[in-house]
Amino acid sequence: MKFPGKRKSKHYFPVNARDPLIQPVQPEAETGASWVVGIDQTLVDIEAKVDDEFITRYGLSRGHSLVIEDDVAEALYAELMRDNLITHQFAGGTIGNTLHNYSSLADDRSVLLGTMCNNIQIGGYAYRYLCNTSSRTDLNYLQGVDGAIGRCFTLIGDSGERTFAISPGMMNQLRPENIPEAVIEGASALVLTSYLVRCKPGEPMPAATMQAIEYAHRHHVPVVLTLGTKYVIADNPGFWRDFLRDHVAIVAMNEEEAEALTGISDPLQACDKVLEWVDLVLCTAGPSGLFMASYTEESAKRKTNHPLLPGVIAEFNQYEFSRAQRRQDCQQPLRIYSHIAPYMGGPEKIMNTNGAGDGALAALLHDITANDYHRLNVPNSIKHARRYLTYSSLAQVCKYANRVSYQVLNQHSPRLTRGLPEREDSLEEAYWER
Numbered sequence: 001m002k003f004p005g006k007r008k009s010k011h012y013f014p015v016n017a018r019d020p021l022i023q024p025v026q027p028e029a030e031t032g033a034s035w036v037v038g039i040d041q042t043l044v045d046i047e048a049k050v051d052d053e054f055i056t057r058y059g060l061s062r063g064h065s066l067v068i069e070d071d072v073a074e075a076l077y078a079e080l081m082r083d084n085l086i087t088h089q090f091a092g093g094t095i096g097n098t099l100h101n102y103s104s105l106a107d108d109r110s111v112l113l114g115t116m117c118n119n120i121q122i123g124g125y126a127y128r129y130l131c132n133t134s135s136r137t138d139l140n141y142l143q144g145v146d147g148a149i150g151r152c153f154t155l156i157g158d159s160g161e162r163t164f165a166i167s168p169g170m171m172n173q174l175r176p177e178n179i180p181e182a183v184i185e186g187a188s189a190l191v192l193t194s195y196l197v198r199c200k201p202g203e204p205m206p207a208a209t210m211q212a213i214e215y216a217h218r219h220h221v222p223v224v225l226t227l228g229t230k231y232v233i234a235d236n237p238g239f240w241r242d243f244l245r246d247h248v249a250i251v252a253m254n255e256e257e258a259e260a261l262t263g264i265s266d267p268l269q270a271c272d273k274v275l276e277w278v279d280l281v282l283c284t285a286g287p288s289g290l291f292m293a294s295y296t297e298e299s300a301k302r303k304t305n306h307p308l309l310p311g312v313i314a315e316f317n318q319y320e321f322s323r324a325q326r327r328q329d330c331q332q333p334l335r336i337y338s339h340i341a342p343y344m345g346g347p348e349k350i351m352n353t354n355g356a357g358d359g360a361l362a363a364l365l366h367d368i369t370a371n372d373y374h375r376l377n378v379p380n381s382i383k384h385a386r387r388y389l390t391y392s393s394l395a396q397v398c399k400y401a402n403r404v405s406y407q408v409l410n411q412h413s414p415r416l417t418r419g420l421p422e423r424e425d426s427l428e429e430a431y432w433e434r
């Protein structure tokens with residue numbers, strides 16, 4: 001486990017002296033001590049530049065992620081090939097991206113559950129998917145299928161907006177009996193997307209997802225849900241509010257999804273609303289940066305030394321130096337909030353915002369897993385006197401998540417090609433100290 005931020009040398013295992021509180025460090029087992037597990041629809045992103053007429057002609061809706069029938073997919077693909085419109089092909093899927101990015105950042109294990117072709121052809125989509133997934137992402141629990149994985153046509157329109165057309169192949173064929181309870185039991189988090197319930201009647205993916213949630217609840221593993229797109233939420237906001245209340249501890253969304261869920265356009269106010277149902281909220285807001293909200297024990301709250309920020313909740317970031325806790329773990333829960341503007345104001349030129357939000361979530365997952373890893377190795381540490389969800393304060397997680405989003409925006413693929421540069425491990429150099 002590579003530690004997030006500067007803690008690697010500052011608070012973590014001392015560099016010069018052995019700390020008597022530390023349990024003797026055991027050689028790392030093959031499978032590692034801490035991991036995250038997620039379910040996804042295995043998808044390859046096929047990116048192409050098209051005009052708005054193309055989007056309308058194929059019955060798609062701008063900015064939306066829609067599932068298309070096989071005959072439409074074949075015609076669409078043939079036209080992209082004929083006119084030489086395909087610019088990039090990447091391994092995709094919102095959770096696949098998140099787990100890959102988590103493994104790149106933490107240099108540690110994540111486990112992906114989903115489907116994979118039994119017969120893999122060199123150069124084919126499944127092959128590309130596997131080749132472009134971190135070697136730290138454990139793919140041993142994928143369920144084999146006799147057919148193709150999914151394709152996500154990522155169509156970039158005249159205005160730069162992305163429209164997704166999903167050709168599902170056999171991506172929704174994951175069955176409940178292929179959800180390994182032991183993998184969920186030992187995980188720091190179970191990561192899901194709202195896309196998993198968007199299936200044809202009879203497809204087993206929603207039942208597999210519910211099975212995983214049942215195991216997570218049985219073993220007190222926090223369930224993390226990322227909201228996908230505003231359209232999936234807007235189809236039935238009431239369903240999603242109940243889903244969050246009943247099953248989810250942590251939600252990741254952008255400001256549009258937040259509005260579809262709550263009816264509130266102000267991201268801070270929407271985060272506050274969502275805290276009625278979950279314990280921790282990450283809300284990215286494009287050029288406005290990102291917000292986080294959670295709970296902490298009243299007596300353990302820590303005051304920020306950053307300037308206090310105005311908003312619908314006055315001086316809302318007052319206790320952003322506190323660490324996040326699940327509401328159920330607090331005797332006197334206090335709501336805490338934080339905000340950060342885009343790192344360096346954002347890259348000079350953004351080619352593609354694909355995966356920027358998934359990147360932020362990967363950073364949050366890294367911080368959560370680092371907390372479990374530290375608790376396992378230094379159980380007597382003062383850091384674990386209470387049950388916390390994150391290793392770092394809300395403010396520090398914001399910095400880290402924001403930095404990772406910047407890295408994703410600065411490249412073309414939604415998947416990090418490497419972890420953050422070592423030199424910046426402190427996240428305080430350059431920009432932060434200015």
Ligand SMILES: Nc1ncnc2c1ncn2[C@@H]1O[C@H](COP(=O)(O)OP(=O)(O)O)[C@@H](O)[C@H]1O
Binds near residue numbers: 254
């Ligand atoms: N136009 C932009 N300028 C600067 N930063 C941006 C811009 N768009 C996104 N970001 C950064 O990327 C993060 C995630 O972006 P966002 O577009 O909200 O995610 P999503 O991909 O989930 O919609 C933001 O919190 C911000 O830090």
Ligand SMILES: Nc1nc2c(ncn2[C@@H]2O[C@H](COP(=O)(O)O)[C@@H](O)[C@H]2O)c(=O)[nH]1
Binds near residue numbers: 043152
């Ligand atoms: N599992 C699914 N992933 C999907 C679907 N539609 C799109 N996507 C993936 O999202 C990312 C981009 O994420 P974003 O946060 O920037 O919007 C991209 O790589 C797609 O593969 C879907 O239906 N299911």
